[in-house]
Amino acid sequence: MSGTDRLELWIAALLTLMIYSFLYKDNPFYKFAEHLFVGVSAAYYMVLAFWNTLIPNCFGQISPTLVGGVVPSIGMQPANPIRWVPLAFGLLLLLRLVPPVAHLSRWAMALVIGYAAGANFTRYLQSDFMVQVQSSMVPFVVRTEAGAIDVGPSVSNVVLVVGLLSALAYFFFSKEHTGLFGRASRLGIWTLMVAFGAAFGYTVMARVSLLIGRLQQLGDWIGSIF
Amino acid sequence: MDIERLRRIDRRWIFLLMAAGVWIPLLFRPVITVKPSPIVAAIFEKIESLPEGSKVLLSFDYGPSTVPENQPMAEAIARHVLHRRLKLYMDAAWATGQAQAEQCIESVIRTDFEDRVYGEDWVHLGYKAGNQGMINAILGGIRNLYTTDVAGKSVDEIPMMRDVQGLRDMSLIVDIGSGLPGVKEWIQFAGDPGNIPVAGGVTAVEALLLYPYYPRQLLGLMGGLQGAAEYEAALVEKYPEYLTDSKALTIMGPQYVAHLLIVVLIVLGNVAFFAQKRRDDRTRKGRAG
Amino acid sequence: MRRQIPLLITFFVGSMLVLAMFIPHEPFSASNDELSVWFDIIASFAFILGGGNLLRVHGDKIYRRRRDWIYSVVTLAGFFVMLAAGIVSGARAQGNAMSAGSLFAFLYDAAYAPMTSTMFSLLAFFVASASYRAFRAKTREATVLLVAAFIILVGRTPVGYYLTAWIPPPLEFLEIPNLFGWILAYPNTAGQRAIMIGIALGIISTSLRLILGIERSHFSGD
Numbered sequence: 001m002s003g004t005d006r007l008e009l010w011i012a013a014l015l016t017l018m019i020y021s022f023l024y025k026d027n028p029f030y031k032f033a034e035h036l037f038v039g040v041s042a043a044y045y046m047v048l049a050f051w052n053t054l055i056p057n058c059f060g061q062i063s064p065t066l067v068g069g070v071v072p073s074i075g076m077q078p079a080n081p082i083r084w085v086p087l088a089f090g091l092l093l094l095l096r097l098v099p100p101v102a103h104l105s106r107w108a109m110a111l112v113i114g115y116a117a118g119a120n121f122t123r124y125l126q127s128d129f130m131v132q133v134q135s136s137m138v139p140f141v142v143r144t145e146a147g148a149i150d151v152g153p154s155v156s157n158v159v160l161v162v163g164l165l166s167a168l169a170y171f172f173f174s175k176e177h178t179g180l181f182g183r184a185s186r187l188g189i190w191t192l193m194v195a196f197g198a199a200f201g202y203t204v205m206a207r208v209s210l211l212i213g214r215l216q217q218l219g220d221w222i223g224s225i226f
Numbered sequence: 227m228d229i230e231r232l233r234r235i236d237r238r239w240i241f242l243l244m245a246a247g248v249w250i251p252l253l254f255r256p257v258i259t260v261k262p263s264p265i266v267a268a269i270f271e272k273i274e275s276l277p278e279g280s281k282v283l284l285s286f287d288y289g290p291s292t293v294p295e296n297q298p299m300a301e302a303i304a305r306h307v308l309h310r311r312l313k314l315y316m317d318a319a320w321a322t323g324q325a326q327a328e329q330c331i332e333s334v335i336r337t338d339f340e341d342r343v344y345g346e347d348w349v350h351l352g353y354k355a356g357n358q359g360m361i362n363a364i365l366g367g368i369r370n371l372y373t374t375d376v377a378g379k380s381v382d383e384i385p386m387m388r389d390v391q392g393l394r395d396m397s398l399i400v401d402i403g404s405g406l407p408g409v410k411e412w413i414q415f416a417g418d419p420g421n422i423p424v425a426g427g428v429t430a431v432e433a434l435l436l437y438p439y440y441p442r443q444l445l446g447l448m449g450g451l452q453g454a455a456e457y458e459a460a461l462v463e464k465y466p467e468y469l470t471d472s473k474a475l476t477i478m479g480p481q482y483v484a485h486l487l488i489v490v491l492i493v494l495g496n497v498a499f500f501a502q503k504r505r506d507d508r509t510r511k512g513r514a515g
Numbered sequence: 516m517r518r519q520i521p522l523l524i525t526f527f528v529g530s531m532l533v534l535a536m537f538i539p540h541e542p543f544s545a546s547n548d549e550l551s552v553w554f555d556i557i558a559s560f561a562f563i564l565g566g567g568n569l570l571r572v573h574g575d576k577i578y579r580r581r582r583d584w585i586y587s588v589v590t591l592a593g594f595f596v597m598l599a600a601g602i603v604s605g606a607r608a609q610g611n612a613m614s615a616g617s618l619f620a621f622l623y624d625a626a627y628a629p630m631t632s633t634m635f636s637l638l639a640f641f642v643a644s645a646s647y648r649a650f651r652a653k654t655r656e657a658t659v660l661l662v663a664a665f666i667i668l669v670g671r672t673p674v675g676y677y678l679t680a681w682i683p684p685p686l687e688f689l690e691i692p693n694l695f696g697w698i699l700a701y702p703n704t705a706g707q708r709a710i711m712i713g714i715a716l717g718i719i720s721t722s723l724r725l726i727l728g729i730e731r732s733h734f735s736g737d
Contacts, residue, residue: 004621007625008621008624008625011625011626011629012624012625012626012628012629013629015626015629015630015633016629016630016632016633019630019633019634019637020633020637022637023238023241023637023640024238031583031586032586032589033630034586035586035587035589035590035593036589036590036592036593036626036630037593037627037630037631037634038569038590038593039569039573039589039590039591039592039593039594039595039597040593040594040597040622040626040627040630041627041631042565042566042569042594043566043593043594043595043596043597043598043601044321044322044597044601044623044627045321045562045565045566046562046563046565046566046598046601047597047598047601047602047605047612047619048321048324048353048355048562048601048612048613049321049355049558049559049560049562049563050559050562050563050601050602050605051601051605051610051611051612052321052324052352052353052354052355052610053354053355053356053371053555053556053558053559054556054559054560055610056373056374056610057354057371057373057552057555057556058556058559060373070606070609070610071374071378071609071610072378072609073373073374073378073379073380073383073609074373074374074378074610076380077373077380082549083552083556085553086552086553086556086557087556089553089556089557089560090556090557090559090560090563091560093557093560093561093564094560094563094564094567096564097564097567097568097571103517106517106521106734107520107521107524108557108560109521109733109734110520110521110522110524110525110528110734111524111525111528111553111554111557112554112557112558112561113525113725113733114524114525114526114527114528114529114532114725114726115359115528115529115532115550115551115553115554116554116722117525117529117721117722117723117725117726118528118529118530118531118532118533118722118726119358119359119362119415119532120358120718120722121529121532121533121718121719121722121723121726122532122533122536123358123414123415123418123419124414124714124715124718124719124722125715125719126414126418126419127413127414127418127439127443128414128711128712128714128715128718129712129715129716129719131418131442131443132438132708132711132712132715133712134442135438135442135443135708136708152688156697156700156701159701159702159705160701160702160704160705161705162705163701163702163705163706163709164705164708164709167705167706167709167710168709168712168713170709171709171710171713188709189656190656190659191702191705191706191709192706192709192710193656193657193659193660193663194659194660194663194698194702194703194706195434195663195702195703195705195706195707195710196660196663196706197659197660197661197662197663197664197665197666197667198434198663198664198667198698198699198702198703199431199434199703200650200660200664200667201663201664201665201666201667201668201670202430202431202433202434202449202450202667203430203431203642204484204485204488204642204646204664204668205430205450205451205452205481205485205668206292206295206429206430206431206450207635207636207638207639207642208248208480208481208484208485208488208639208642209292209294209295209429209430209450209451209477209481210291210292210294210295210632210635210636210638210639211244211245211248211484211636211639211640212248212252212294212451212477212480212481212484213293213294213632213636214629214632214633214636215245215248215249215252216252216294216477217629217632219249219252235647237644237647237648240640240643240644240647241640241643241644243643244639244640244643245640248639258673260671263696289628289631290627290628290629290631290632291631291632291634291635292635293628293632322631324613325613325620325623325624325628328613328615328620352611354555355555355556355558355559355562356551356552356554356555356558356559357558359551359552359554359555359558360551360555362547362548362551363548363551363552363554363555366544366547366548367548370548370549370551370552371552371555374610376611376613377608377609377610377611377614378608378609378610378611419536434699434703434707435707435711437699437700437703437704437707438704438707438708438711440704452671482671482672482673482674484639485668485669485672486668486669486672486674487643488642488643488646488668489665489668489669491643491646491647492646492647492650492661492664492665494647495646495647495648495649495650495651496650496651496652496661499651
């Protein structure tokens with residue numbers, strides 16, 4: 001193991017133990033690690049956004065020769081003056097930090113919101129509504145190749161469609177949940193409870209996996225000491 | 227059994243029990259047999275069916291926080307794609323995904339596929355900001371955003387990028403994700419509008435939310451560490467030489483032990499609760515009588 | 516004017532994107548692509564805004580010597596060290612700040628990655644504690660949730676297999692591993708699909724309201 005790798009392992013292990021100390025109780029070591037994490041995270045995202053998007057797609061398109069001094073391949077691409085527009089909007093966004101002119105950041109927010117609204121409108125309409133309805137149109141009577149009724153898939157399809165409709169009934173709050181509608185809504189709650197139970201089980205799986213990963217690395221650190 | 231003590235147990239004892247429940251099996255590494263489920267096998271079969279030279283986009287949309295679940299998935303897919311001599315395109319819609327892609331390159335390509343040539347067999351395009359905007363931008367034209375690869379080389383100088391106009395040129399998109407943007411956004415902004423097959427590998431938390439997309443919009447899905455282990459099992463069954471590279475399979479033992487521990491804790495908690503409730507009811511009835 | 520211009524921008528951009536779906540020809544397809552890049556660029560500036568805001572909040576805390584201000588020094592120190600490392604590393608490696616052997620990559624592997632992972636792994640302990648203290652079968656619905664969770668938790672373990680391995684062939688669908696797969700494919704899908712459709716309808720209506728300027732609450736308060 002090289003010196004750099006060893007140093008990296010030690011720093012990682014010490015920061016890990018500082019954070020785990022919170023499980024005993026809140027303490028200055030945990031607070032130190034927590035605050036360091038916040039600062040390091042913010043800078044990480046800034047750096048990546050700068051080098052990966054702003055340099056090649058904004059500054060590199062506005063002034064390829066200037067950026068080409070640092071990233072030569074960008075210097076060879078043609079200029080695209082229209083990228084002054086998103087640069088201007090980006091700078092307007094930064095004005096949010098200057099209270100007297102903070103309201104100008106609304107223009108950039110408006111573009112972002114307009115884009116998100118326009119993109120999501122069509123995408124959710126297609127992928128999360130129309131295709132989902134289409135996928136729910138399944139036969140209630142499924143036959144085997146021999147022509148007999150295949151009970152398992154038939155019952156399962158009934159469960160799928162009835163479960164979906166009853167869960168949708170539960171979410172329909174414009175009508176009082178009484179009578180037949182109320183009973184359908186009740187069945188919907190049971191369907192949702194099964195879904196949430198499954199979600200709990202999977203959530204446990206996810207969290208435990210993360211713990212396994214950390215303990216593995218702590219194990220590597222202890223192994224490197226002995 | 228002192229029910230009151232059981233009910234009021236300090237949670238730090240539970241934390242210790244949890245740590246022991248995971249650490250002890252990690253030391254012993256019990257071998258667990260895992261069978262691929264149909265939803266995971268679908269991804270394996272798709273990659274098996276692609277002709278040599280097909281283009282596969284592998285998107286790294288996760289960070290170090292979900293590495294134990296997502297990294298084995300990404301590495302298994304990369305291994306499979308390169309073994310089948312398909313063309314591997316790597317990108318990231320998460321800022322932290324770029325580093326995970328580098329890790330995959332070190333663990334898989336530089337160790338098992340040293341003969342594969344960068345720019346001809348695999349390429350790393352890197353991260354671009356914008357979440358679903360990024361996916362929307364590259365659907366129509368990959369050069370809308372990707373003018374260079376991660377190392378600053380022009381994409382026009384990369385041989386395997388020459389016949390790639392946009393995402394529609396991909397035979398398969400595999401997204402390894404743990405949030406937004408992730409598999410859902412790849413389906414919404416690439417798979418459905420571009421009619422491109424999309425498969426996913428996600429954390430267990432997210433897996434269940436994606437079941438409605440399967441199989442019409444989502445070709446297959448690896449959910450959590452279990453999903454990663456199933457894919458590795460499928461890979462090892464077909465190509466036994468990759469057994470020693472199976473990370474997820476080796477830590478399923480601690481995973482299962484922890485699951486059983488949680489079940490025991492839930493049962494114990496309910497036993498204590500109902501025993502206390504019965505005692506309180508008896509006391510109340512005694513006072514009323 | 517303060518409100519009209521942002522509303523016009525939202526309307527114009529939103530409309531262009533919706534039209535691009537129904538008219539996939541020039542100039543709408545090109546404007547769809549270009550607007551996507553603009554969105555990505557502004558999103559990148561949002562990261563810089565986040566950094567700036569961090570400086571403002573913690574700088575103010577240090578200046579006014581508020582409670583725990585010394586930790587704000589730690590935050591800003593970590594921020595500036597990482598930022599400097601990133602800018603220099605990127606400049607040295609043609610824009611690839613995460614190049615192998617760079618200081619930025621070292622700080623990522625030594626500090627950022629382990630801290631992120633550890634923060635999230637704390638949840639495993641809290642899930643265990645919550646399972647013991649809070650997960651109660653008090654009602655029939657809670658019992659249904661508990662039973663489903665139990666099947667999912669043990670479904671793929673050897674215990675789950677052996678618990679119901681005795682079930683005879685005609686009833687093998689009741690075996691826990693089979694129930695595991697069935698729950699995910701049918702009732703879970705039904706419930707999740709209902710939620711998905713509900714959310715989709717909400718997003719569709721909210722998006723339309725935003726584009727048409729009916730929803731303006733996000734512009735108030737400045």
